[in-house]
Each structure stands twice: as structure tokens, then as C-alpha cells.
Amino acid sequence: MMNDEDKQAGPSRRAFFKSTATLAAAGAGLATGHARDVLADPAMRGMQAGNLVEPFWGMHQAGIGTPQQRHVYFATFELTTAERGDVAALLKAWTLAADRMSRGETAEPMKTGLRTAIAPAGGGTHAYAMPSASEQAADTAETMGMLPYRLTVTFGFGPGLFSQGGHDRYGLAAKRPQALVVMPHFPGDQLVEAHTGGDLCVQACADDPQVAFHAVRQLARIAAGVAKIRWTQAGFLPQVPAGQPARNLMGFKDGIINPATDDPRQMNQFVWVGTEGPEWMQGGSYLVARRIRIALAHWDQMNVAFQGQVVGRHKYSGAPLGQKHESDPLDLKATDKDGNPIIPENSHARLCAAASNGGAMILRRGYSYNDGVNLTAERWPPWREGLEYDAGLLFLAYQKDPRTGFIRIFDKVSRFDMMNQFVTHVGGGIFACPGGAKPGEYIGQRLIEA
Amino acid sequence: MMNDEDKQAGPSRRAFFKSTATLAAAGAGLATGHARDVLADPAMRGMQAGNLVEPFWGMHQAGIGTPQQRHVYFATFELTTAERGDVAALLKAWTLAADRMSRGETAEPMKTGLRTAIAPAGGGTHAYAMPSASEQAADTAETMGMLPYRLTVTFGFGPGLFSQGGHDRYGLAAKRPQALVVMPHFPGDQLVEAHTGGDLCVQACADDPQVAFHAVRQLARIAAGVAKIRWTQAGFLPQVPAGQPARNLMGFKDGIINPATDDPRQMNQFVWVGTEGPEWMQGGSYLVARRIRIALAHWDQMNVAFQGQVVGRHKYSGAPLGQKHESDPLDLKATDKDGNPIIPENSHARLCAAASNGGAMILRRGYSYNDGVNLTAERWPPWREGLEYDAGLLFLAYQKDPRTGFIRIFDKVSRFDMMNQFVTHVGGGIFACPGGAKPGEYIGQRLIEA
Numbered sequence: 001m002m003n004d005e006d007k008q009a010g011p012s013r014r015a016f017f018k019s020t021a022t023l024a025a026a027g028a029g030l031a032t033g034h035a036r037d038v039l040a041d042p043a044m045r046g047m048q049a050g051n052l053v054e055p056f057w058g059m060h061q062a063g064i065g066t067p068q069q070r071h072v073y074f075a076t077f078e079l080t081t082a083e084r085g086d087v088a089a090l091l092k093a094w095t096l097a098a099d100r101m102s103r104g105e106t107a108e109p110m111k112t113g114l115r116t117a118i119a120p121a122g123g124g125t126h127a128y129a130m131p132s133a134s135e136q137a138a139d140t141a142e143t144m145g146m147l148p149y150r151l152t153v154t155f156g157f158g159p160g161l162f163s164q165g166g167h168d169r170y171g172l173a174a175k176r177p178q179a180l181v182v183m184p185h186f187p188g189d190q191l192v193e194a195h196t197g198g199d200l201c202v203q204a205c206a207d208d209p210q211v212a213f214h215a216v217r218q219l220a221r222i223a224a225g226v227a228k229i230r231w232t233q234a235g236f237l238p239q240v241p242a243g244q245p246a247r248n249l250m251g252f253k254d255g256i257i258n259p260a261t262d263d264p265r266q267m268n269q270f271v272w273v274g275t276e277g278p279e280w281m282q283g284g285s286y287l288v289a290r291r292i293r294i295a296l297a298h299w300d301q302m303n304v305a306f307q308g309q310v311v312g313r314h315k316y317s318g319a320p321l322g323q324k325h326e327s328d329p330l331d332l333k334a335t336d337k338d339g340n341p342i343i344p345e346n347s348h349a350r351l352c353a354a355a356s357n358g359g360a361m362i363l364r365r366g367y368s369y370n371d372g373v374n375l376t377a378e379r380w381p382p383w384r385e386g387l388e389y390d391a392g393l394l395f396l397a398y399q400k401d402p403r404t405g406f407i408r409i410f411d412k413v414s415r416f417d418m419m420n421q422f423v424t425h426v427g428g429g430i431f432a433c434p435g436g437a438k439p440g441e442y443i444g445q446r447l448i449e450a
Numbered sequence: 451m452m453n454d455e456d457k458q459a460g461p462s463r464r465a466f467f468k469s470t471a472t473l474a475a476a477g478a479g480l481a482t483g484h485a486r487d488v489l490a491d492p493a494m495r496g497m498q499a500g501n502l503v504e505p506f507w508g509m510h511q512a513g514i515g516t517p518q519q520r521h522v523y524f525a526t527f528e529l530t531t532a533e534r535g536d537v538a539a540l541l542k543a544w545t546l547a548a549d550r551m552s553r554g555e556t557a558e559p560m561k562t563g564l565r566t567a568i569a570p571a572g573g574g575t576h577a578y579a580m581p582s583a584s585e586q587a588a589d590t591a592e593t594m595g596m597l598p599y600r601l602t603v604t605f606g607f608g609p610g611l612f613s614q615g616g617h618d619r620y621g622l623a624a625k626r627p628q629a630l631v632v633m634p635h636f637p638g639d640q641l642v643e644a645h646t647g648g649d650l651c652v653q654a655c656a657d658d659p660q661v662a663f664h665a666v667r668q669l670a671r672i673a674a675g676v677a678k679i680r681w682t683q684a685g686f687l688p689q690v691p692a693g694q695p696a697r698n699l700m701g702f703k704d705g706i707i708n709p710a711t712d713d714p715r716q717m718n719q720f721v722w723v724g725t726e727g728p729e730w731m732q733g734g735s736y737l738v739a740r741r742i743r744i745a746l747a748h749w750d751q752m753n754v755a756f757q758g759q760v761v762g763r764h765k766y767s768g769a770p771l772g773q774k775h776e777s778d779p780l781d782l783k784a785t786d787k788d789g790n791p792i793i794p795e796n797s798h799a800r801l802c803a804a805a806s807n808g809g810a811m812i813l814r815r816g817y818s819y820n821d822g823v824n825l826t827a828e829r830w831p832p833w834r835e836g837l838e839y840d841a842g843l844l845f846l847a848y849q850k851d852p853r854t855g856f857i858r859i860f861d862k863v864s865r866f867d868m869m870n871q872f873v874t875h876v877g878g879g880i881f882a883c884p885g886g887a888k889p890g891e892y893i894g895q896r897l898i899e900a
Contacts, residue, residue, distance in 0.1 A: 137757075140749075140750050141701030141765055142698065142699055142701045143688065143697070144697065144766060145691075147689075149689070194824075209659075209688070211688070213841070217746065228836075229837055232822045238592070239597075239658050241595075246660075247592045247593070247594065247660075251587075251590045251592045252591075297670075300587070300667075300671055368663075370659070371821060372821070373679050374644075386678075387680075391663070
């Protein structure tokens with residue numbers, strides 16, 4: 001009985017993907033069945049079949065400059081080992097698994113797999129490896145038969161990798177980049193332990209929530225005995241037409257002003273670490289994550305014009321106040337007939353603007369989150385207490401240096417932004433995301449082995 | 451300044467939808483831009499443009515027999531009013547809002563809206579109403595510009611609508627259907643207050659998570675002063691080829707055996723209330739919701755063959771043990787050469803099978819959920835304590851009568867199922883979902899006004 005599974009292998013994700021890609025490569029047009037459904041998915045718009053896979057290897061880690069997927073599962077981990085060698089082995093195993101999963105493979109290769117020929121759902125015959133029933137599963141299988149849905153897995157290192165309570169536990173303390181600062185406490189911060197910190201982080205993004213969940217789950221399983229999950233957060237974006245910014249849960253278009261990910265000059269200026277950083281960080285970036293709870297019930301009681309004053313933009317069009325179109329420039333000097341600024345002094349758009357921050361820009365790549373309802377007390381009048389939405393924004397921002405990026409901008413925002421009436425930062429972390437890797441290398445190798 | 455928003459209206463969801471539907475209705479094939487992306491979405495497979503909207507009005511409420519969407523936001527409410535008239539007014543307002551949102555309209559009509567002509571993203575010119583800046587928003591706008599994504603909103607009545615603590619608060623106690631039982635306590639139940647019960651429930655399903663969230667948020671806002679949220683749960687399904695069951699977080703295909711929603715005979719036999727019920731429940735159904743937490747880390751340590759024994763099916767193929775294909779019949783009489791049953795006596799598939807329960811079937815319409823990690827203790831060896839995934843299944847099952855449906859089946863399952871080592875029911879509720887309504891009626895009217 002225990003070996004029945006050996007004879008019962010179903011289609012692997014990779015075998016399935018291969019058959020789909022082949023169909024498309026043959027230029028067969030939109031066929032019936034799954035291949036058509038997937039290739040025509042709006043998440044894939046403008047993409048060729050080969051691009052259903054986001055490449056894992058490269059100068060930069062995937063998931064930073066990558067066009068944003070619809071879902072994220074973000075997780076941070078605590079290292080529980082005392083050995084640097086364990087950390088190296090973990091990062092090596094994670095790198096291999098992340099590459100495999102990005103291509104639609106199982107997380108780990110099958111140790112005693114059979115090679116079997118079966119007919120996948122899309123037709124045709126493929127040979128592939130499946131785990132035998134008697135071995136521990138190398139993959140928990142909830143994505144079996146699914147496409148990779150543009151999965152990216154991005155790794156980052158928190159301060160705890162370099163030292164913990166003043167203890168240089170892996171001999172890496174001297175290598176901590178200056179840019180990986182201790183995050184200052186900002187006015188209004190209410191960071192709770194259960195959603196804050198982490199020695200390592202994993203950002204799994206995909207156009208399917210189960211694919212993102214699956215990726216984190218496999219990495220956590222692989223980490224057993226070396227690192228354990230500290231906190232996680234799932235997030236989503238709404239489906240909007242290509243190139244249009246999504247609306248966040250405040251009902252406003254978010255991410256209108258962002259460095260252009262397809263412009264290397266802007267990316268090098270604002271996002272990628274260059275030669276000013278340690279060698280292992282070159283091509284990498286610093287991630288500031290913040291779990292931002294929004295007092296939605298309170299916000300919903302404000303009228304739309306007031307909401308516009310808070311944001312500095314018109315709610316429906318996304319245009320800067322006083323303008324017509326979302327892409328119209330933010331004219332911070334414009335005044336009304338009484339000489340008052342059209343974009344209020346303490347509006348979010350003004351305070352975040354590059355022009356208000358010495359030219360600083362960060363690459364925001366956040367997601368809305370919805371964790372149901374729980375007990376809370378509002379921070380501002382009418383100070384309501386009770387069950388409220390635990391929903392808001394998983395803010396994820398990449399930058400060349402947090403001191404000249406998030407910290408510079410948020411120092412002002414946290415003190416003056418009218419929006420602070422409605423939002424509370426309740427968790428987060430700071431992570432150094434190293435440069436990418438070539439096949440045969442692993443993420444962080446140049447730090448760990450140097 | 452406060453009236454700027456008047457001049458800044460963006461495209462309404464309806465205007466947008468109209469332009470898309472028109473394109474498709476003209477048989478223009480797959481055009482470029484948003485219309486193409488949406489119409490080609492796999493969630494819409496096999497559907498005409500008009501079917502991007504799931505009809506709200508009808509003999510049955512939408513969201514029960516409707517092909518399952520990818521996302522759910524489920525919410526239950528406590529009534530805080532003492533007046534039956536308030537309940538009637540709430541259900542009337544909810545009905546109107548649910549219909550409007552299902553068609554991509556704002557939740558409430560605009561009281562002082564302008565009529566404005568603008569050019570939506572898809573081209574063309576449309577006239578529509580938008581709220582003025584000076585009125586309270588009639589919609590929180592996070593779905594503005596989006597299609598309805600097959601939104602359905604399904605309403606149910608919990609025991610608390612009929613009486614609360616023995617008090618007949620709305621004069622409806624005598625109308626409580628016998629089938630709306632007090633749910634028995636089952637072995638292993640660990641229902642926590644924060645995820646249990648509710649006087650009313652709302653199941654919002656859509657192919658986009660923000661559309662589902664938006665629907666519940668508008669209904670909660672409309673309910674202010676009459677009802678308040680008690681608990682909520684978001685859930686998702688993975689994207690799989692048309693007609694294939696999705697895998698749950700245990701990695702197994704779920705929902706292989708279900709009444710056929712396109713077969714009126716099966717639906718009448720198992721799902722829809724007929725003349726045996728009170729008149730207002732005819733065409734309705736009873737919903738049993740359970741929040742089922744799965745000890746995923748524990749499950750992942752089991753080998754695949756053992757997992758198959760627990761479920762009674764092969765993990766990868768979904769076939770019953772000893773069979774080849776997922777659609778092969780579950781042969782409960784099959785034995786191996788030693789005379790032992792191939793499908794174990796205490797396997798999940800055997801215990802849930804109609805043949806094991808006097809022919810009983812329920813329509814399962816559940817979703818996986820992922821609420822991150824939190825502290826828990828496992829119920830079975832190795833009794834691990836610590837941060838574990840708060841993830842699993844939001845089980846939603848519809849049936850003609852819970853006494854001959856869920857309760858009959860789960861009485862046995864809760865006592866004997868091997869799967870109970872890995873799953874814990876941590877919340878839920880029972881709800882009478884009345885029949886559907888015609889335009890001009892509201893959901894539950896035949897109960898409230900009779």
C-alpha cells in the first residue's frame with residue numbers, strides 16, 4: 001500500500017509548463033484549453049510564453065525591478081544556528097529552490113524519483129521525475145499542475161545576521177554595511193514585536209496567491225533547524241489595465257510617482273547599490289518594509305474633497321490638486337487667488353515629493369493587506385475603540401541607501417503628514433538585499449565566503 | 451478648494467464596463483488594451499462579455515450555484531438595533547447595493563451627482579453620475595475603473611436574527627426554521643469566539659480580492675448603527691485549468707466529489723430548499739461555515755503515501771487509492787490480497803462519501819486562507835508549540851438541511867477521520883440563506899414582512 005503513490009505520479013509543474021510553452025512557440029495562435037487561458041491572462045499582458053517565467057539569475061535579484069505581480073507573501077526569519085556554515089548552506093539551498101520554483105519545478109530535486117511517462121492535461125507525453133512515496137516529500141505539491149505565474153523570490157539580510165545583542169555570532173559584524181542602519185523610531189510608530197524585525201527576509205511575489213504561499217512554505221521547510229519564521233504578511237493588488245496604477249484601500253491611485261524600472265539611469269540613481277557599497281551589495285538594494293494599518297472606517301467618514309486635501313491629489317482622477325490628469329506634474333508652487341498653496345503644505349503628495357526631499361526617490365512596490373478585523377483604538381479623534389479592519393498597506397520600498405531614501409522622506413512625513421490621522425505603522429524591518437547570482441553561485445555568497 | 455473634486459470625476463466602474471461590453475458585443479474579436487485583457491482572463495473562460503456580471507436577481511441567490519470565483523471575503527455581523535424596521539431597511543439597502551456592485555456600479559446611488567462626459571481608458575464617451583465633493587462618499591472607490599470580476603454577494607441569517615439569549619427581539623422567533631439548528635459541539639471543536647457566530651452573514655466572491663473586500667466594506671458602512679462586523683475571513687483559490695479541481699494547502703485536489711451545480715436535479719436534491727421548508731427559504735440553502743486551521747508544518751513531515759492513506763486518494767493524481775484517474779469511482783468495497791480495504795476505514799474520502807452517509811451530499815464551496823503565523827500548540831504528537839501557520843481552509847458548504855447534510859457527515863468525520871490529527875475547527879457559523887429576489891424585492895423580505 002505504501003508504494004502506490006509511485007505508480008500514481010501526476011503532471012509536474014515543469015512538464016506542464018513545457019507543453020504550454022511549446023504550443024505557444026509553435027505560433028499556433030490561441031488554442032483551446034489551459035494554454036490559451038494562461039497565455040491570455042491579463043497578468044501576462046504583452047508577454048511571450050517564455051516570460052511566464054521571471055528569470056532568477058542575473059546581476060540583480062528578481063522581484064525588485066520586475067513588473068509588479070498581483071500577490072505577495074512576505075516572510076522574515078530568525079536564525080537559530082550558531083554556525084556560519086549553516087547559514088551558507090541555507091542560502092545555497094534557498095537559492096537553488098528559488099530558481100527551481102521560479103521555473104515551475106518542485107522546490108527540491110527528487111532524491112529517488114522515478115522517470116515516468118504520462119499524458120499531461122494539455123496533451124502530449126513528457127518524461128519527468130516524481131518523488132517516490134517512501135521518501136519525505138521534496139515539495140508540498142499545492143502548486144502541482146500550475147504554471148509559475150511569474151514567481152520571484154527576493155532575499156534580504158537584516159541586522160541580526162551581522163550581530164545579535166552585540167554578539168558577532170557569525171563573524172560578519174565587520175561587514176555590516178553602514179547603510180543597513182538601526183531604523184530610527186519615528187513619531188507615531190507603534191511597531192509590534194509580532195510583525196517587526198527578522199535576520200533574513202523572503203519576498204515571494206506571483207500572479208497567484210497559492211504560488212506565493214507555496215514558495216515561502218518550501219523555504220521555511222528547508223530552513224528547519226537553521227532558521228524559523230518570525231513574521232509574515234500576505235498582500236494583493238487589484239487587477240487594473242496595463243500601465244495604470246492600482247488603487248489602494250484608501251481608494252486613491254498609488255505609485256503614480258516611482259522611479260521607472262525600465263530606465264537603468266533612474267534605477268542606478270535611486271535603487272541599485274553601486275561602487276559606493278561593499279562589493280557583495282553591488283547590484284543589490286535596501287528594502288524597508290512597513291506594515292501600515294489604515295483606519296478605514298474613520299477614513300470613510302471623511303468627504304472626498306477632504307481626502308483629496310490629505311493626499312494632495314483628486315481621488316477619482318488621480319491628478320494633482322488643481323490639475324486634470326494623473327500624469328500631470330505636481331506643481332508645488334501653484335497657489336490659489338488668496339496666495340495659499342493648491343497642494344497643501346501637510347499633504348502626503350507634497351511631503352513625499354522628490355522636490356521636498358532634495359531629489360530623493362524610492363521604488364515603492366507595496367501591496368494592500370486584509371487580515372480581517374480585531375480590537376483596536378484609533379489614534380485620533382473620535383478615538384473609537386472596538387473591532388476594526390486590520391487592513392492597509394504592506395509598504396515595500398527599495399532604495400540605494402535608506403538614509404537618503406525612506407528615512408529622509410519619512411522623517412518629514414511622520415511629523416507633518418495629515419494622513420497620519422488615518423495610518424499607523426505597526427510593524428516592519430530593514431534588509432540588505434544583495435546583488436543577484438549566476439548559476440553555480442548562491443545569493444549572499446560574496447558576503448558569507450569573503 | 452473643497453469643490454475641486456466636482457470637476458475631477460474619473461471613469462465609473464459601470465461606464466468602463468459598458469465600453470468593454472460594447473466592444474465584445476460588436477464581435478470585434480480580441481482588441482488591444484483592457485477590453486482584451488479582461489475578456490481573455492482565464493477566470494472568464496467560456497464566458498461571453500455579458501457574463502462578466504453574475505446576475506444578482508433570480509430564484510436563487512447568486513454565489514451558491516455560481517461557478518466558484520477565485521477570491522472570497524466572508525463576513526458575519528451582529529445586529530445592534532432593537533427594531534425590526536431597521537433590519538428590514540438594512541436588508542433593503544444591502545440588496546440594492548449588492549445588485550449595484552455586481553453590475554460594477556458604486557454601492558449607493560449618488561445623491562447630488564453631476565452628469566459629466568469624459569473619455570474612459572477604452573475610448574469612447576460616456577455619461578455617468580459621480581458624487582459631488584461636498585457629500586459623504588457613496589462608495590470608497592478602491593474598485594473605480596475596475597470590472598465587476600463576477601462579484602456575487604450572498605446573504606444569510608444566523609440564529610441570532612430569530613432570538614438572542616431567549617429574547618424574541620424582532621418578533622421572528624416563531625419563524626425560525628427547524629433546519630437552522632443550534633450547531634452541536636463536535637469532538638475536537640475548538641471554536642474561538644472571535645471567529646464564530648453572527649446574526650447575519652455576507653459571502654462576497656469575485657475573481658479579484660479587492661472587489662470582494664470592497665463589497666463587504668460598503669455593506670458594513672451601510673450597516674452603521676444597525677449592525678456591526680463580528681468576524682471576517684478572506685480566502686483564495688489557485689488558478690487551475692477549467693474544470694479541474696484546485697489543490698488545497700494539504701497539496702490534495704479538493705472538491706472532486708460535489709453535487710453538479712449545472713444539474714437542477716442534484717441541486718434540488720442536495721442544495722436548494724424546496725416545499726419542505728418555510729416559504730421564504732424556498733430556493734434558498736443553508737450555509738455551514740467552518741474556519742479549519744491545518745497544522746501544515748506537521749502535515750509536511752508525513753510522507754506522501756501516508757498522506758494518501760489519510761485522504762483516501764493519491765496525492766498527485768487525485769485518484770482514489772488503487773485507481774488511476776481523479777474521476778475514477780471511489781470503490782469502498784475494494785480490498786487488497788489480505789482482505790484489507792484499499793480505502794482505509796478512517797480515511798477522509800471514505801468517511802465523507804455519500805455511500806457512507808446514507809446518500810448525503812453537500813455543496814462544498816470553500817477557499818484556502820492564509821493569515822500568517824501565530825502562537826499555537828498542536829493537538830497531537832509531537833505537540834509542538836510555537837509560531838505556526840494560521841492557514842488552512844475556510845470551509846463553506848451549502849445544503850438543503852444541515853441535519854441531513856453537514857451534521858450527519860461531520861458527526862462521523864469528527865470522531866474517526868485520520869485527518870483530525872492535522873486539522874482543527876477554530877471558528878464558524880450556521881446561516882439560513884433565503885431564496886433570491888426579483889427587482890423591487892429585497893433578500894429576506896418574505897421572512898421580515900410576512
